[in-house]
Amino acid sequence: xxxxxxxxxxxxxxxxxxxxxxxxxxxxxxxxxxxxxxxxxxxxxxxxxxxxxxxxxxxxxxxxxxxxxxxxxxxxxxxxxxxxxxxxxxxxxxxxxxxxxxxxxxxxxxxxxxxxxxxxxxxxxxxxxxxxxxx
Numbered sequence: 001x002x003x004x005x006x007x008x009x010x011x012x013x014x015x016x017x018x019x020x021x022x023x024x025x026x027x028x029x030x031x032x033x034x035x036x037x038x039x040x041x042x043x044x045x046x047x048x049x050x051x052x053x054x055x056x057x058x059x060x061x062x063x064x065x066x067x068x069x070x071x072x073x074x075x076x077x078x079x080x081x082x083x084x085x086x087x088x089x090x091x092x093x094x095x096x097x098x099x100x101x102x103x104x105x106x107x108x109x110x111x112x113x114x115x116x117x118x119x120x121x122x123x124x125x126x127x128x129x130x131x132x133x134x135x
Contacts, residue, residue, distance in 0.1 A: 010036060103117045
């Protein structure tokens with residue numbers, strides 16, 4: 001199956017789910033986020049595409065409901081990196097990797113100190129000072 005074929009299947013599934021259905025006395029609406037991973041099953045893209053469709057790390061769900069997205073190697077690399085950072089961040093507190101910094105707040109017009117801002121920064125043992133952007 002080619003990616004275009006999979007996109008066609010995804011679009012037919014999404015179209016079939018657009019109409020509400022009855023569940024007892026209730027009308028139910030269903031949406032889906034579909035991750036499409038082209039290629040063989042041994043490249044690790046399929047599980048990552050499923051995670052992207054379920055978790056919404058900037059892929060399908062972040063763009064709204066009832067979408068499909070072809071999952072490529074670049075998206076796989078970003079998903080793996082995000083997973084690594086999330087796992088490291090969960091352990092960072094126990095490892096004492098957070099550092100407290102105080103940053104002065106200065107009034108530009110007078111040059112006078114008006115206060116301090118407390119900042120917590122993450123000093124990762126291998127990555128150094130972690131700077132994270134979501135996009």
